[in-house]
Amino acid sequence: MTSPDTPPARPVELTLLPLGARPGEEPAAGGCGAGCGCGAGDEAAAHDPLECGLDPDLADLLAAGGLDPVHVEDVAHLAVEEDLDNGVDVTTVATVPEEAVATGDFVARQAGTVAGLHVAEAVLSIVCTDEFEVERHVADGDRVVPGQVLLSVTTRTRDLLTGERSALNLLCRLSGIATATAAWADALAGTSARVRDTRKTTPGLRSLEKYAVRCGGGVNHRMSLSDAALIKDNHVIAAGGVAEAFRKVREEFPGVPVEVEVDRLDQIEPVLAEGADLILLDNFTPEATAEAVALVAGRAALESSGRLGLDTARAYADAGVDYVAVGALTHSAPILDIGLDLRPERRD
Structure with missing residues (x-):
């Protein structure tokens, strides 16, 4: 104002x-x-x-x-x-x-x-x-x-x-x-976590909508499929495992940042061993998120996704993640x- x-x-x-x-x-x-x-x-x-x-x-x-x-x-x-x-x-x-x-x-x-x-x-x-x-x-x-x-x-x-x-x-x-x-930035104020967007944008308007996220105090995730890799469950199935998927991306595109989605704690250590830059914790509870943060111990950045709302945002931020990913910023605002x-x- x-x-x-x-x-x-x-x-x-x-x-x-x-x-x-x-x-x-x-x-x-x-x-x-x-x-x-x-x-x-x-x-x-x-x-x-x-x-x-x-x-x-x-x-x-x-x-x-x-x-x-x-x-x-x-x-x-x-x-x-x-x-x-x-x-x-x-x-x-x-x-x-x-x-x-x-x-x-x-x-x-x-x-x-x-x-x-x-x-x-x-x-x-x-x-x-x-x-x-x-x-x-x-x-x-x-x-x-x-x-x-x-x-x-x-x-x-x-x-x-x-x-x-x-x-x-x-x-x-x-x-x-x-x-x-x-509203999300306000909910996370005072923590080290930042809210960021996804690719769930209106076709043709992505750059404008991601600009609007920046105006609101958020940060942008990847702008396209080519500027960073995000290994999700279907990639894991196709590659035969989380670590295998990560290894294949690293071999094919060695200079590209790689984020890996995990939905269980036991998947984290193998991904860390491969050298993941960022790990996305999918549908973790705040309690499980805190366990993941302790397990990673600063070896990679962490992002929470799924089961997130303004009422729970602070709990995930307090657990120690670096980012909370919110598709609703662009697909439901x-x-x-x-x-x-x-x-x-x-x-x-």
């Missing part, structure tokens, strides 16, 4: 980047007009709002948060294209004058932790047919209260309303994940309710 000492939000004017250009490349002209890569020239009616990309400064902000601006732009395009379905926003076109300009405030309807504000801006930049101005009142990772204004955007009213739902869908989803993660409130304005 922002404090009374927080400096007031300052307007930021965003230009539009021709599609295909990348951060650091200077656009020929701002907005859709002479020199714009969309080819609209001065013929606004001929402009396709989906042909212009992200503002370079916005792309830099996304990259600074560990997000790929090109991927965010792709997600934004997909969201808007899905909503328009090769047509137009018939309600908005019919009810809003073409020249109308307004400011829209993105407002929290409930308390939570925010994530995805720059992603919402990216969606709007895909839709907007003119330069638009934003005021950033909070940052991703901030905790907010009901009624708090998160982001204000001034642009053509039609564009703002057309992009409203696509922007909110992503912002509410990511903020919901950040809020759920923050409810959205954070955020709305857009329009403030009609006149352009001077």
